[in-house]
Amino acid sequence: MHIDDSYSRQAQMNWPVLSPGETVVWRGRPVRSKYATKDAKLTLTGIPVAAFITFWMSMALRIPNKNGPVAWLFPAFGMIFVLQALYLLVGHYLRNWLEWKNIEYAVTNRRTVIRRGAWRVSEISRPHSESPIELRASSDGRIGDVKFQARGKVAMTGLKQQLEGMFNPEAATGQFALYAVENPSDVYRTILAQANTVTNRIRDNA
Numbered sequence: 001m002h003i004d005d006s007y008s009r010q011a012q013m014n015w016p017v018l019s020p021g022e023t024v025v026w027r028g029r030p031v032r033s034k035y036a037t038k039d040a041k042l043t044l045t046g047i048p049v050a051a052f053i054t055f056w057m058s059m060a061l062r063i064p065n066k067n068g069p070v071a072w073l074f075p076a077f078g079m080i081f082v083l084q085a086l087y088l089l090v091g092h093y094l095r096n097w098l099e100w101k102n103i104e105y106a107v108t109n110r111r112t113v114i115r116r117g118a119w120r121v122s123e124i125s126r127p128h129s130e131s132p133i134e135l136r137a138s139s140d141g142r143i144g145d146v147k148f149q150a151r152g153k154v155a156m157t158g159l160k161q162q163l164e165g166m167f168n169p170e171a172a173t174g175q176f177a178l179y180a181v182e183n184p185s186d187v188y189r190t191i192l193a194q195a196n197t198v199t200n201r202i203r204d205n206a
Helices: 009-013 032-036 041-061 069-102 159-167 169-173 184-205
Strands: 024-028 104-108 111-116 122-127 133-137 143-148 177-182
Touching: 024 143, 024 184, 032 069, 041 069, 069 111, 104 184, 133 184, 143 184, 177 184
Parallel strands: none
Antiparallel strands: 024 104, 104 111, 111 122, 133 143, 143 177
Protein backbone atom coordinates (compact mmCIF):
# COMPACT_ATOMS: atom_id res chain seq x y z
CA MET A 1 0.00 0.00 0.00
CA HIS A 2 1.12 3.60 -0.57
CA ILE A 3 1.01 6.06 2.29
CA ASP A 4 -0.09 9.53 1.21
CA ASP A 5 2.35 12.29 2.11
CA SER A 6 -0.56 14.36 3.47
CA TYR A 7 -1.09 11.94 6.37
CA SER A 8 -1.59 13.82 9.60
CA ARG A 9 0.90 13.53 12.45
CA GLN A 10 -1.69 11.53 14.41
CA ALA A 11 -2.13 9.05 11.55
CA GLN A 12 1.63 8.54 11.36
CA MET A 13 1.82 8.03 15.12
CA ASN A 14 -0.82 5.31 14.81
CA TRP A 15 1.16 3.48 12.13
CA PRO A 16 0.86 0.66 11.24
CA VAL A 17 -2.82 0.32 10.46
CA LEU A 18 -3.91 -2.80 12.32
CA SER A 19 -6.54 -5.42 11.60
CA PRO A 20 -9.04 -6.43 14.31
CA GLY A 21 -7.19 -8.43 16.96
CA GLU A 22 -3.77 -7.29 15.74
CA THR A 23 -1.44 -5.58 18.22
CA VAL A 24 2.04 -4.03 17.98
CA VAL A 25 4.66 -5.82 20.09
CA TRP A 26 7.73 -3.89 18.90
CA ARG A 27 8.38 -0.74 16.93
CA GLY A 28 11.64 0.94 16.01
CA ARG A 29 13.84 2.77 13.51
CA PRO A 30 17.31 2.05 12.15
CA VAL A 31 20.47 3.86 13.20
CA ARG A 32 20.95 6.47 10.47
CA SER A 33 24.72 6.20 10.00
CA LYS A 34 24.54 2.41 9.73
CA TYR A 35 21.48 2.50 7.47
CA ALA A 36 23.23 4.87 5.07
CA THR A 37 26.07 2.37 4.59
CA LYS A 38 23.98 -0.82 4.50
CA ASP A 39 24.58 -1.23 0.74
CA ALA A 40 28.32 -0.54 0.84
CA LYS A 41 29.03 -3.72 -1.14
CA LEU A 42 27.34 -2.09 -4.15
CA THR A 43 30.39 0.15 -4.46
CA LEU A 44 32.48 -2.89 -5.37
CA THR A 45 29.84 -3.94 -7.90
CA GLY A 46 29.94 -0.46 -9.39
CA ILE A 47 33.66 -0.53 -10.17
CA PRO A 48 33.49 -2.91 -13.20
CA VAL A 49 30.25 -1.24 -14.35
CA ALA A 50 31.95 2.16 -14.22
CA ALA A 51 35.00 0.82 -16.09
CA PHE A 52 32.83 -0.66 -18.85
CA ILE A 53 30.63 2.40 -19.31
CA THR A 54 33.69 4.68 -19.34
CA PHE A 55 35.07 2.64 -22.23
CA TRP A 56 31.63 2.61 -23.94
CA MET A 57 31.17 6.37 -23.67
CA SER A 58 34.71 7.11 -24.82
CA MET A 59 33.99 5.17 -28.01
CA ALA A 60 30.40 6.40 -28.44
CA LEU A 61 31.34 10.07 -28.13
CA ARG A 62 33.67 9.75 -31.12
CA ILE A 63 30.84 8.67 -33.44
CA PRO A 64 28.79 11.92 -33.71
CA ASN A 65 31.70 13.81 -35.29
CA LYS A 66 31.63 11.38 -38.21
CA ASN A 67 28.02 10.29 -38.67
CA GLY A 68 25.85 13.26 -37.71
CA PRO A 69 23.07 13.82 -35.16
CA VAL A 70 21.63 10.29 -35.33
CA ALA A 71 24.85 8.92 -33.85
CA TRP A 72 24.12 10.79 -30.62
CA LEU A 73 21.67 7.98 -29.85
CA PHE A 74 24.58 5.80 -28.75
CA PRO A 75 25.97 8.12 -26.06
CA ALA A 76 22.40 9.03 -25.03
CA PHE A 77 21.66 5.34 -24.46
CA GLY A 78 24.87 5.04 -22.47
CA MET A 79 23.76 7.77 -20.06
CA ILE A 80 21.41 5.29 -18.37
CA PHE A 81 24.39 3.16 -17.45
CA VAL A 82 26.42 6.20 -16.44
CA LEU A 83 23.72 7.00 -13.90
CA GLN A 84 23.63 3.38 -12.76
CA ALA A 85 27.40 3.34 -12.28
CA LEU A 86 27.26 6.57 -10.26
CA TYR A 87 24.47 5.14 -8.12
CA LEU A 88 26.39 1.93 -7.46
CA LEU A 89 29.57 3.83 -6.61
CA VAL A 90 28.22 6.61 -4.38
CA GLY A 91 24.53 7.30 -5.02
CA HIS A 92 23.13 4.63 -2.73
CA TYR A 93 24.76 6.30 0.29
CA LEU A 94 22.85 9.51 -0.43
CA ARG A 95 19.62 7.68 -1.17
CA ASN A 96 19.75 5.70 2.07
CA TRP A 97 20.63 8.83 4.04
CA LEU A 98 17.59 10.63 2.63
CA GLU A 99 15.32 7.59 2.97
CA TRP A 100 16.09 7.23 6.67
CA LYS A 101 13.58 9.91 7.66
CA ASN A 102 10.75 7.72 6.31
CA ILE A 103 11.99 4.35 7.55
CA GLU A 104 10.17 2.66 10.39
CA TYR A 105 9.78 -0.96 11.48
CA ALA A 106 7.03 -2.67 13.42
CA VAL A 107 6.38 -6.20 14.62
CA THR A 108 2.78 -7.17 15.40
CA ASN A 109 1.36 -10.43 16.67
CA ARG A 110 0.73 -11.38 13.02
CA ARG A 111 3.39 -9.84 10.77
CA THR A 112 6.52 -7.72 10.40
CA VAL A 113 5.95 -4.35 8.73
CA ILE A 114 8.32 -1.89 7.04
CA ARG A 115 7.53 1.68 6.03
CA ARG A 116 10.12 3.13 3.67
CA GLY A 117 10.78 5.33 0.65
CA ALA A 118 13.09 8.22 -0.19
CA TRP A 119 10.40 10.18 -2.04
CA ARG A 120 7.16 8.19 -2.14
CA VAL A 121 6.53 6.32 1.10
CA SER A 122 5.24 2.76 0.85
CA GLU A 123 4.49 -0.08 3.25
CA ILE A 124 5.38 -3.74 2.90
CA SER A 125 4.92 -6.61 5.34
CA ARG A 126 5.61 -10.28 5.83
CA PRO A 127 3.42 -12.70 7.82
CA HIS A 128 5.09 -14.52 10.70
CA SER A 129 4.72 -17.77 8.79
CA GLU A 130 7.78 -16.50 6.88
CA SER A 131 10.18 -16.29 9.79
CA PRO A 132 13.59 -14.57 9.53
CA ILE A 133 16.44 -16.85 8.54
CA GLU A 134 19.45 -14.67 9.25
CA LEU A 135 20.69 -12.38 11.99
CA ARG A 136 23.74 -10.21 11.31
CA ALA A 137 25.04 -8.11 14.18
CA SER A 138 28.14 -6.10 15.02
CA SER A 139 30.78 -7.70 17.21
CA ASP A 140 29.23 -6.19 20.35
CA GLY A 141 25.71 -7.17 19.23
CA ARG A 142 24.34 -3.64 19.58
CA ILE A 143 23.39 -2.99 15.94
CA GLY A 144 22.57 -5.41 13.14
CA ASP A 145 20.16 -6.71 10.49
CA VAL A 146 17.30 -9.18 10.68
CA LYS A 147 16.77 -10.71 7.25
CA PHE A 148 13.89 -12.77 5.97
CA GLN A 149 14.13 -15.41 3.28
CA ALA A 150 13.89 -13.82 -0.16
CA ARG A 151 10.89 -14.93 -2.15
CA GLY A 152 12.97 -15.19 -5.30
CA LYS A 153 13.78 -12.89 -8.18
CA VAL A 154 10.94 -10.54 -9.02
CA ALA A 155 9.73 -10.44 -12.64
CA MET A 156 10.60 -7.00 -14.04
CA THR A 157 8.17 -6.61 -16.92
CA GLY A 158 7.65 -2.86 -17.31
CA LEU A 159 10.24 -0.18 -18.04
CA LYS A 160 9.61 1.46 -14.65
CA GLN A 161 10.21 -1.85 -12.85
CA GLN A 162 13.37 -2.51 -14.86
CA LEU A 163 14.77 0.91 -14.04
CA GLU A 164 13.87 0.43 -10.37
CA GLY A 165 15.70 -2.89 -10.39
CA MET A 166 18.81 -1.22 -11.81
CA PHE A 167 18.91 1.34 -9.01
CA ASN A 168 17.40 -0.75 -6.21
CA PRO A 169 18.68 -4.35 -6.06
CA GLU A 170 16.24 -5.17 -3.24
CA ALA A 171 13.33 -4.62 -5.62
CA ALA A 172 14.74 -7.18 -8.02
CA THR A 173 15.65 -9.83 -5.44
CA GLY A 174 12.56 -9.49 -3.26
CA GLN A 175 14.74 -8.97 -0.17
CA PHE A 176 12.88 -8.12 3.05
CA ALA A 177 14.97 -7.08 6.03
CA LEU A 178 15.13 -4.84 9.06
CA TYR A 179 18.44 -3.04 8.63
CA ALA A 180 20.60 -1.34 11.25
CA VAL A 181 18.31 -1.99 14.22
CA GLU A 182 19.52 -1.69 17.78
CA ASN A 183 19.66 -4.92 19.80
CA PRO A 184 18.92 -7.04 16.72
CA SER A 185 18.99 -10.34 18.65
CA ASP A 186 16.07 -9.12 20.78
CA VAL A 187 14.11 -8.15 17.64
CA TYR A 188 14.95 -11.51 16.08
CA ARG A 189 13.70 -13.41 19.13
CA THR A 190 10.56 -11.26 19.26
CA ILE A 191 9.65 -12.18 15.68
CA LEU A 192 10.34 -15.88 16.27
CA ALA A 193 8.24 -15.82 19.45
CA GLN A 194 5.31 -14.33 17.55
CA ALA A 195 5.81 -16.85 14.74
CA ASN A 196 5.70 -19.72 17.25
CA THR A 197 2.53 -18.28 18.78
CA VAL A 198 0.87 -18.15 15.35
CA THR A 199 1.98 -21.73 14.59
CA ASN A 200 0.64 -23.01 17.92
CA ARG A 201 -2.66 -21.20 17.39
CA ILE A 202 -3.09 -22.79 13.96
CA ARG A 203 -2.21 -26.21 15.37
CA ASP A 204 -4.73 -25.84 18.21
CA ASN A 205 -7.49 -24.82 15.80
CA ALA A 206 -6.78 -27.67 13.40
